[in-house]
Amino acid sequence: MTDAARTTATISRLGHQGDGVADGPLFAPRTLPGETVSGIAEGSRLTSIRIETPSEHRVQPPCRHYKSCGGCQLQHASDSFVAEWKTDVVRNALSAQGLETEFRTIHTSPARSRRRATLAVRRTKKGAMAGFHGQASDVITEIPDCQLLEPALMAAIPVAEALALAGASRKTPLAVTVTTSEAGLDMLVKNGKPLDGPLRIELAQLADRHRITRLTWDDELVAMEQPPVQPFGTALVCPPPGAFLQATREGEAALLDGVLEITKGAKRIVDLFAGCGTFALPLAQAAEVHAVEGEREMVAALDAGWRKAKGLKKVTTETRDLFRNPLLPEDLNPFGAAFDAAVIDPPRAGAEAQIAQLAKARTPVIAYVSCNPVSFARDAKTLVAAGYSLDWVQAVDQFRWSAHTELVARFTLKD
Numbered sequence: 001m002t003d004a005a006r007t008t009a010t011i012s013r014l015g016h017q018g019d020g021v022a023d024g025p026l027f028a029p030r031t032l033p034g035e036t037v038s039g040i041a042e043g044s045r046l047t048s049i050r051i052e053t054p055s056e057h058r059v060q061p062p063c064r065h066y067k068s069c070g071g072c073q074l075q076h077a078s079d080s081f082v083a084e085w086k087t088d089v090v091r092n093a094l095s096a097q098g099l100e101t102e103f104r105t106i107h108t109s110p111a112r113s114r115r116r117a118t119l120a121v122r123r124t125k126k127g128a129m130a131g132f133h134g135q136a137s138d139v140i141t142e143i144p145d146c147q148l149l150e151p152a153l154m155a156a157i158p159v160a161e162a163l164a165l166a167g168a169s170r171k172t173p174l175a176v177t178v179t180t181s182e183a184g185l186d187m188l189v190k191n192g193k194p195l196d197g198p199l200r201i202e203l204a205q206l207a208d209r210h211r212i213t214r215l216t217w218d219d220e221l222v223a224m225e226q227p228p229v230q231p232f233g234t235a236l237v238c239p240p241p242g243a244f245l246q247a248t249r250e251g252e253a254a255l256l257d258g259v260l261e262i263t264k265g266a267k268r269i270v271d272l273f274a275g276c277g278t279f280a281l282p283l284a285q286a287a288e289v290h291a292v293e294g295e296r297e298m299v300a301a302l303d304a305g306w307r308k309a310k311g312l313k314k315v316t317t318e319t320r321d322l323f324r325n326p327l328l329p330e331d332l333n334p335f336g337a338a339f340d341a342a343v344i345d346p347p348r349a350g351a352e353a354q355i356a357q358l359a360k361a362r363t364p365v366i367a368y369v370s371c372n373p374v375s376f377a378r379d380a381k382t383l384v385a386a387g388y389s390l391d392w393v394q395a396v397d398q399f400r401w402s403a404h405t406e407l408v409a410r411f412t413l414k415d
């Protein structure tokens with residue numbers, strides 16, 4: 001390719017996926033604002049990119065796999081740049097709704113702290129290989145020096161390969177979701193061969209040999225040496241296979257610190273989109289909690305964790321679809337015995353219907369945990385229009401080196 005065929009562009013900002021964006025728009029992955037870059041324009045994408053003038057924020061990626069692996073998107077940027085960019089993503093989402101607030105310093109999880117990952121694993125001519133998919137591709141990159149995963153999760157890579165040798169077809173790679181737990185590795189395998197008698201025996205032996213504490217094959221439990229429990233406050237919960245869990249212990253602690261601070265002094269708290277009790281169970285050390293969640297198995301896990309724990313206040317649970325059937329003011333203020341505070345931690349879509357009802361119920365304090373600044377800002381606007389103040393936002397980066405941002409925010413009802 002001659003240099004004449006190359007396009008030169010100046011990157012003005014990063015897009016939602018962390019790609020650099022130049023006028024056009026022209027998307028240039030792994031570039032930074034202010035950089036002059038050249039490459040081949042293919043539609044709205046620049047490929048074969050060369051950095052002509054690097055940004056002062058450009059750094060040597062800490063991981064040797066970064067070039068080929070698609071697990072991370074922002075390793076070429078300094079930590080301070082990423083921290084500021086992620087904070088700005090939240091600030092800009094709020095400002096698009098006409099809102100501003102105080103921002104606390106972002107909390108970033110350390111390297112090698114991810115406790116859950118889904119590995120792509122396939123059989124090869126010589127054996128098997130496990131890793132992450134490459135950037136926008138089906139090719140699997142091996143990641144023996146990955147900087148994201150906890151050491152205990154790294155230890156799962158050869159185990160995932162052994163699972164593929166036993167039960168992957170030649171054509172389809174396995175998707176192996178691995179979570180570290182107090183009892184050892186919790187592994188959920190998808191896309192494997194159908195589970196017949198001999199395979200079941202082989203997998204059970206493999207789980208025993210590699211100390212997999214729970215092995216689930218599609219939806220079937222194959223082996224459980226001990227329940228793979230997670231500590232939530234003083235309670236121990238055994239989540240259903242593959243159930244939602246905050247991505248790092250440090251990120252979870254930062255979100256929980258925010259939630260505890262916001263709800264301090266409350267005697268009755270409603271925890272909406274409660275999962276397996278990440279917030280509800282620690283909150284129950286000081287307050288009665290009503291935990292509401294859409295997945296029946298998660299509710300059961302939360303309830304069982306509470307029943308086995310000692311010294312917690314009362315926790316009641318409810319399985320409910322909070323999109324279609326949000327808690328209404330009469331549920332939130334039953335017979336005048338109102339909840340003093342609400343915690344709400346919805347999926348990416350946010351909680352439009354439930355937030356409208358919380359605003360009507362005039363619950364005095366709301367801790368909003370979000371994994372999507374855009375839906376958060378939309379819901380924040382509803383609360384502010386109903387008379388709440390958005391006191392502060394704490395951004396939490398538990399998906400280090402990705403374009404993802406999470407946060408916890410405090411809303412209080414003005415007099």
Ligand SMILES: C[S@@+](CC[C@H](N)C(=O)[O-])C[C@H]1O[C@@H](n2cnc3c(N)ncnc32)[C@H](O)[C@@H]1O
Pocket residue numbers: 244245246273274275276277278279292293294295298320321322323324345346347371
């Ligand atoms: C971001 S997770 C938070 C879970 C929990 N708060 C935690 O920190 O572990 C969102 C939760 O909302 C639940 N969820 C998703 N859609 C729902 C719906 N329509 N109604 C109720 N819960 C729902 C999911 O099952 C998941 O547990």
